[in-house]
Amino acid sequence: MYIRTTEVRGDPAKIDDGLTLVREELFPAVSAMDGCVGMSMLYDRQTGRCVTTTAWSSEDAMQASAAAVRPLRDRAERTLGATSGRYVHQWEVAVMHRDHATPDGACARLTWLSGDPSKVDDTIDMYRMVILPQIQGLSGFCSASLMVDRETGRVVGTAAFNSREDIEASREISAGIRERVVRELGATVDDVEEMEIGFAHLHVPEMA
Incomplete structure (x- = not known):
C-alpha cells in the first residue's frame, strides 16, 4: 500500500x-x-x-x-x-492498526523523523514490537500508522485519539517513546504536530 x-x-x-x-x-x-x-x-x-x-x-x-x-x-x-x-511526498505504508473509527473531534499526532535509509526496516520492527503496543494502551487511542520513504530514510508515524484531551494526556509518554527511537536508531525528529482530523476515509487494511 x-x-x-x-x-x-x-x-x-x-x-x-x-x-x-x-x-x-x-x-x-x-x-x-x-x-x-x-x-x-x-x-x-x-x-x-x-x-x-x-x-x-x-x-x-x-x-x-x-x-x-x-x-x-x-x-x-x-x-x-x-x-x-505545497509539499508533496510519496510513502510506503509499513504499519497500519485500528482499534476503532475516529469520532467527531478526534485528533492525531504526526511525528516526522529522518534517519539512515539502511535502518528503515529496523525502524519498522521497533514500531511494531515496541512503539505500537505502548501507544495502543493509551486512553482514547483510535489508530496508528507508520509510513516510510526507503530512499531517504524519512518516516512519519501517526497516532489518532478520540479527543483533544486524550492527545494532550498522551504527550509525556509519547515524548519518552521519541527519545528511545532517537537514541536507539540515531534518528532525528524533524517535527511533531497535533492536528484535528477533519475527514477520515483511508481504507488501508490492517498491517500491524
Whole structure:
C-alpha cells in the first residue's frame, strides 16, 4: 500500500471551505480513480496548516494518478487560500492498526523523523514490537500508522485519539517513546504536530 501526502499552509478562516470541498468533490473524484483506497484531511485551525492524504493499492496506481490529481490539488489550494508552496511526498505504508473509527473531534499526532535509509526496516520492527503496543494502551487511542520513504530514510508515524484531551494526556509518554527511537536508531525528529482530523476515509487494511 502507498500514500501520497500534500502539505499546505492556508488561511485558517478557510479551513471549513476546504473540508467541504474535500467531502463533496475531491473525495468522490479521487475515489473513482483506479487503485484509490481512500482519503483523509488533517488540519490546524491556528496556523492554517493542512495535510491531505490519498491511499493507493500499489505504487503503479499512485504514479498513474499523478496527472489527474494535480488539478484537484490546485483547486484545494485555492479554496484554502494557501499562502506557501505545497509539499508533496510519496510513502510506503509499513504499519497500519485500528482499534476503532475516529469520532467527531478526534485528533492525531504526526511525528516526522529522518534517519539512515539502511535502518528503515529496523525502524519498522521497533514500531511494531515496541512503539505500537505502548501507544495502543493509551486512553482514547483510535489508530496508528507508520509510513516510510526507503530512499531517504524519512518516516512519519501517526497516532489518532478520540479527543483533544486524550492527545494532550498522551504527550509525556509519547515524548519518552521519541527519545528511545532517537537514541536507539540515531534518528532525528524533524517535527511533531497535533492536528484535528477533519475527514477520515483511508481504507488501508490492517498491517500491524
